[in-house]
Each structure stands twice: as C-alpha cells, then as structure tokens.
Amino acid sequence: MGMIRNAAVAAAGILALSACTTNPYTGERQVSKAATYGGGAAAVCGLVGAIDSSKHARNAALGCGLVGAGVGAYMDVQEAKLREQLQGSGVQVMREGDNLRLIMPGNITFQTDSYNLRPDFYSVLNSVGQVLSKYADTTLRVTGHTDNTGGQQHNQNLSERRAGSVADYLVTRQVERSRMLVQGMGFNQPIADNSSEQGRAQNRRVELYIIPKTI
Template sequence: MMKKLSIFILSLLVLQACTTADPYTGEDKVRKSVKYGAAGAIVCGLIGATKNSKNARNAAAGCAAIGAGIGAYMDHQEAELRRELQGSGVQVVRQGDQIQLIMPSNITFNTAEFNIKSSFYPSLNSVAKVLYKYKDTVLDVIGHTDSVGNDQDNRELSNKRAYSVADYLAAQGVPGERLSPLGLGETQPIADNNTEYGRSQNRRVELYITAVQ
C-alpha cells in the first residue's frame, strides 16, 4: 500500500511540474502529451507495485512492448509527414516518441497578423491529412513571437496564431478534442532576438504530436 501511494504522489508531482499557466485565464494547463504520458506511467507503476514479483516483471515487459509499438507508429507518421511537407518550409523534428512541426511565421502569417496565408493552406492540408489518418495522437499547438513589442501584445498574437492553426486543422477533419492551442509570446526563444535572423526564427508556431499511450 505504501509503495502504491508513493507512486501516486510522485505522479501528481510530475503533472504539477509540467503545468503551464494560461496567460488569459490564470488557470494551470497540463499539456495533453504530458497528461497521457503520465497516465501510462501510473498504470504501469501501479501494476508493478501491487502484484507479486513475477507479475511485476510481466507487466514491465508488457509496458516495454507498448512503447515499442508506439515508436513504430510514430516512425510511420514521421515518414509520411516528411514526404508530405518536403519543400514546404515546415521543419519536422523527431524527439523520442514525439514529433514536432515547426512552422515559421514568414510562411504562415503576414507581419503582426494571425490570419493564415492562403499560400500555406496546401501545407496545412497535408498536415491535416496525416493527422486524420493517425488518430491515436494528441496535439499541442504552441504559438511564439520574437521580443519586439510588449509582452502582453506578443502573448495575445501568439495565442491567436496558435488558435488559427488549430481551428484550421479542425476544419479539415482533425477532432478538436485532440488539439490544445496555447500562446507563449516571447518567453521561449530558440535564437538571438538581437538579430533579424534570430527574431525570424523565434516567430513561429510549433505543433507537438504525441501518441496516446
């Protein structure tokens, strides 16, 4: 019983550590990818904690098999996304069992606007086609800006851009309950905001695709 309780408390701490405050409501939000990943860890951990050693070993082997299956599932999805998005300007980055799509704002939006450029529709249509096919995933759509302008305006712009991408994907058939849009403004730069090139890299929308375990 104490072992089960310890695992449960640890899981709650993991969820708390991976929580992001919504800048508009003030409420804490847990990314869907974190939530589902932690849920899988809880299930496997409780099996091991409540069964005898033989069953615990079998449970661990089962969890490993599930993980291998997820890896293959994401491999196929990654390959299709790379094929569909070749030459589009969208970067496809693989991080373990998660796929990240990086969409620079210069190909998705006009300056200081959140309406998607019509020239980018074909690329988003390709993304939606693959996401619709691979249904066992959840999607975090995260908007970012450079450091030009005030923080509140940047958060609002990044949030609107994230919702624009999420809404478009939903309109192409990706269920809305799989999509979790959020704007983080200028808080997570990936390049130097003191150069034009760096600022162009920081203005982006990122889509994190994570398998439901």
C-alpha cells in the same frame, strides 16, 4: 488460404515501405529500427483490413498495429509520411523520442503582426491534417511564439491567436479539436537570439507537437 497469404504479403509490403524514412537534407531513404522490430505484428494485424474493407476493420487494424508494432513504429510511419508531404514546404519536422515536432516559421504562415493564415499556407496545413486525421492515436499541442518586438501582452495575445488559427484550420481538415491543447508563449521561449533580424525571424513561429497516447 491463397487470399490470406496474399493479404499477408501485401500488409507486410505496405509496412516495409512505411518503415522507410527520408532524410530531408540528403534525400536518402533509411529504415526505422522500431518499425522493423514491429513489422511481423503489424503485418498480421493488417489482415483485418485486408479481409474486411469496412471502416471499422480498418480502424481495428490500425489500433492493432499500434499495440503490436509499438508506439515507436506507429510514430515512425507518421514521421515518414509528414516528411514526404512537407518536403520543400519550409516546415521543419523533428523527432524527439516518440514525439514529433513541426516548426512552422512565421514567414510562411502569417503576415507581419497578423494571425490570419497566408492563403498559400493552406495547402501545407492540408497535408498535415491529412496525416493527423488518419493517425488519430495522438494528442496535439499547438503553441504560438513571437519575437520580442513590441509589448509583452501584445505578443502574448498574438501568439495565442496564431496558435488558434492553425488549430481552427486543422479542425476543417477532420482533425478533432478535443485532441488539441492550444497555447501561446509570447516571446518567452526563443530558439534564437532576438538581437538580430535572422534570430527574430526564427522565433516567430507556430510549433505543433504530436504526442502518442498511452495505451
């Protein structure tokens, strides 16, 4: 019984730490409501992994946490880990309901008019891949965007190839390609004014949407 009690305490402690998110602008730690509400269920589910260290048991515990703690809590943990891993990287992490959106600016991902990843961006994608491969109960939408400089077809092709480059690299980090929808939007979905260089720089980006699977 002592082993079980210790495992329960450890599981609850791990979840409590995971439930805290970091505000990327203030650096303050804050507790997620969704993770708090699901804490009891996830702690109990964590006993599966504590008693049996096999890969099967760890996956079962993770799935149990998704069901017991709820989708919101499952995404809270991913959000917290992504914010921690990507702090200072230039990648913006946004929460939209139960979905997450990573905005990867073109100035840190690609050279001008190229779809080859910058070598210094590999470490950032390594961090993203580490989280995505662990939390596999999500689907991923990788979308490329450009500014309006140049022709429409050229920008469409460039946006598709840039999204494909990000997706291809994530596959090398054990993120299954079957989870991904890869697409390019050219310059059709700007997030800033293309009439200024600052606006065009914001529009040149790859976005990664992380969407929880329905159960």
